[in-house]
Amino acid sequence: xxxxxxxxxxxxxxxxxxxxxxxxxxxxxxxxxxxxxxxxxxxxxxxxxxxxxxxxxxxxxxxxxxxxxxxxxxxxxxxxxxxxxxxxxxxxxxxxxxxxxxxxxxxxxxxxxxxxxxxxxxxxxxxxxxxxxxxxxxxxxxxxxxxxxxxxxxxxxxxxx
Amino acid sequence: xxxxxxxxxxxxxxxxxxxxxxxxxxxxxxxxxxxxxxxxxxxxxxxxxxxxxxxxxxxxxxxxxxxxxxxxxxxxxxxxxxxxxxxxxxxxxxxxxxxxxxxxxxxxxxxxxxxxxxxxxxxxxxxxxxxxxxxxxxxxxxxxxxxxxxxxxxxxxxxxxxxxxxxxxxxxxxxxxxxxxxxxxxxxxxxxxxxxxxxxxxxxxxxxxxxxxxxxxxxxxxxxxxxxxxxxxxxxxxxxxxxxxxxxxxxxxxxxxxxxxxxxxxxxxxxxxxxxxxxxxxxxxxxxxxxxx
Numbered sequence: 001x002x003x004x005x006x007x008x009x010x011x012x013x014x015x016x017x018x019x020x021x022x023x024x025x026x027x028x029x030x031x032x033x034x035x036x037x038x039x040x041x042x043x044x045x046x047x048x049x050x051x052x053x054x055x056x057x058x059x060x061x062x063x064x065x066x067x068x069x070x071x072x073x074x075x076x077x078x079x080x081x082x083x084x085x086x087x088x089x090x091x092x093x094x095x096x097x098x099x100x101x102x103x104x105x106x107x108x109x110x111x112x113x114x115x116x117x118x119x120x121x122x123x124x125x126x127x128x129x130x131x132x133x134x135x136x137x138x139x140x141x142x143x144x145x146x147x148x149x150x151x152x153x154x155x156x157x158x159x160x161x
Numbered sequence: 162x163x164x165x166x167x168x169x170x171x172x173x174x175x176x177x178x179x180x181x182x183x184x185x186x187x188x189x190x191x192x193x194x195x196x197x198x199x200x201x202x203x204x205x206x207x208x209x210x211x212x213x214x215x216x217x218x219x220x221x222x223x224x225x226x227x228x229x230x231x232x233x234x235x236x237x238x239x240x241x242x243x244x245x246x247x248x249x250x251x252x253x254x255x256x257x258x259x260x261x262x263x264x265x266x267x268x269x270x271x272x273x274x275x276x277x278x279x280x281x282x283x284x285x286x287x288x289x290x291x292x293x294x295x296x297x298x299x300x301x302x303x304x305x306x307x308x309x310x311x312x313x314x315x316x317x318x319x320x321x322x323x324x325x326x327x328x329x330x331x332x333x334x335x336x337x338x339x340x341x342x343x344x345x346x347x348x349x350x351x352x353x354x355x356x357x358x359x360x361x362x363x364x365x366x367x368x369x370x371x372x373x374x375x376x377x378x379x380x381x382x383x384x385x386x387x388x389x390x391x392x393x394x395x396x397x398x399x400x401x402x403x404x405x406x407x408x409x410x411x412x413x414x415x416x417x418x419x420x421x422x423x424x425x426x427x428x429x430x431x432x433x434x435x436x437x438x439x440x441x442x443x444x445x446x447x448x449x450x451x452x453x454x
Contacts, residue, residue: 004168023170023214024203046204047197047269048354059241059271065200066272067193069170070216113267134354135266 008072012037013081021068028052028063030071031078039079039108043137050136053109054078060116062135079108082115090160091115094153095146102140110136110143114150122154168212176220176331180304183327186213192329194218194237195272198281207320222276222331232335236276240264240288243275252448253295254335256344256362260291263346265354276330279315282322285357285382289316291346292333293387294362294379300332309334313379316386341374342366345445347437348381351424357381358425359433363441367449371402378441380434383419392416393438407442411435 005020012035019034028045031037031054043051045064052064055077082089088096091111101107110133117124117132124132129147136143170193173179183190190213193199202208222235225246232248240261243249249258264270264287278288279299289312297312301324312333315323324330348360359382366375378393392413400406412435419430 006170022167024165024167026200047200050266050268053268060268061272062268065197067170067196067214067216069172069214070193070196070218072172117267132267135268 006069008068010071010073011075013077019068023067023069025068026064027054027056027061027066027068027071027076030068031063031076037078037080040112041105041108043105043109048137049106049109050113051106051109053112053136055112055116055119058116058119060113060132060135077112077115079111082111089115090156091118091150091153094149094156098145098149098152100142100145100149102138102142106136106138106143110138110146114146114153118150118154118157122157124150124154166212167214170214170216172216172219174219176217176222176302176329179215179217179220180302180327180329182213182215183329184304187327189213190215190326192217192280194274194277195239197269197273198277202320217276217329227337229337230334231337234275234333234335236274236330236332238275240270240273240275241267244270251338252343252445253338253364254344255445255448256291256294256346256364257288257335259346260287260360260362263287263348275333279312279333280322280324280330282316282318282320282386284316284319284384284386284388285360287346287348287357287360287381290360290379290381290387291344291362292335293389294346294364294377295335295344296364296377298334299330300334301328301330303328313387313389318385339366341368341449343445343448345441345448347441347444349433349437358422359383359419359430359437361434361437361441363438363445365442365445367402373397373400373402378414378438380415380438382422382425383415383430383434384417385420388415388417390414390416390438402446407439411439414438 010017040054041051043049047062047065054063057074129150191211193214193216222237224235243261278286293313299312317323344364346362348357350357362379364377368374376397378390380388396410415434419427
């Protein structure tokens with residue numbers, strides 16, 4: 001099969017990356033297979049489960065259906081980019097403290113969804129929190145505790161901005 | 162994505178450039194905006210022969226503005242742009258707000274575009290049903306011509322809109338906001354994140370004391386294209402709104418046999434479309450408040 005490689009430039013978790021991709025590659029494939037960032041997971045690969053959620057220019061997107069070429073020149077944050085200097089991000093800390101994790105497979109996606117939402121709204125209502133998580137499925141029912149974890153995270157952020 | 166024979170992914174910076182690419186690669190180039198539908202189509206191997214994507218994200222089609230002709234939305238406006246824009250909270254456009262808000266999930270709404278929802282030509286997507294109910298028009302341009310069509314006329318069959326391969330749908334035009342006009346959208350699906358089994362968009366214009374000046378009801382998934390129910394207009398226009406009148410109309414719709422689909426039988430769709438119509442109409446009237454109804 002003939003390959004038609006294209007070069008793109010991404011800012012991933014604050015670091016510039018130049019990658020050669022196929023025109024049809026998804027952002028998820030580039031992050032996982034070319035850059036070795038395995039935080040975003042390949043779940044359904046169909047825009048339904050939310051495990052592949054990453055933040056592109058401040059917005060949560062499904063990286064499985066986001067063309068890598070579209071991400072050219074954009075800023076991408078994955079769950080790997082949240083902790084700073086070995087210290088967990090308040091959302092990560094809150095997910096642990098609120099016991100909002102069971103098997104953990106869906107958590108990198110869920111955390112990125114709520115992270116993107118809190119970038120623009122630091123005082124979400126219960127309905128808005130549910131809306132922010134609307135694209136993330138959790139099969140072990142830990143998802144029940146995500147809103148609680150979110151509120152805890154917002155408290156941490158206010159106490160320690 | 163599995164579009165393995167894709168040779169290039171263009172990101173033009175201007176509309177002319179995009180039109181030229183579509184013209185030059187006619188038949189083998191496909192427009193991509195949010196990419197959600199393209200992803201689904203390519204996963205299902207329905208994009209055979211497509212070797213180029215033309216991304217219209219950067220050609221300046223993400224505006225929402227009002228002028229004397231109406232409310233203009235660029236084709237690359239996303240569902241979340243609609244949800245977050247206060248203009249769509251007004252009763253005249255509320256159907257579109259509800260339709261965009263009801264799409265799941267948040268990540269999809271961040272990227273999926275209003276133009277893409279029409280170009281899919283799928284009769285049960287929520288946003289197009291709301292647009293048809295609101296009498297929306299669409300501007301379609303190619304290198305050497307430009308046309309304006311009613312959105313309902315762009316649908317022909319699944320995935321095959323009445324838009325040529327070298328044309329781009331650039332803009333949706335909604336009528337200017339009107340007094341005492343209200344609209345609503347409702348859907349029913351087997352799960353909250355499912356596509357609609359049946360959905361309905363309603364627009365009503367009243368004239369003091371509940372007299373119906375104009376009414377329009379559009380159903381999705383009843384026919385292969387959005388179905389404008391003519392019985393609603395015929396039976397309700399010029400009459401005073403009342404529960405009896407609504408009941409009478411519920412007996413007369415839908416006026417066609419609903420299409421069979423894998424998830425819902427025609428019998429079910431017939432039953433549920435009556436109830437959806439009633440509830441959507443009441444939802445629309447509630448937006449206007451008591452003094453007008």
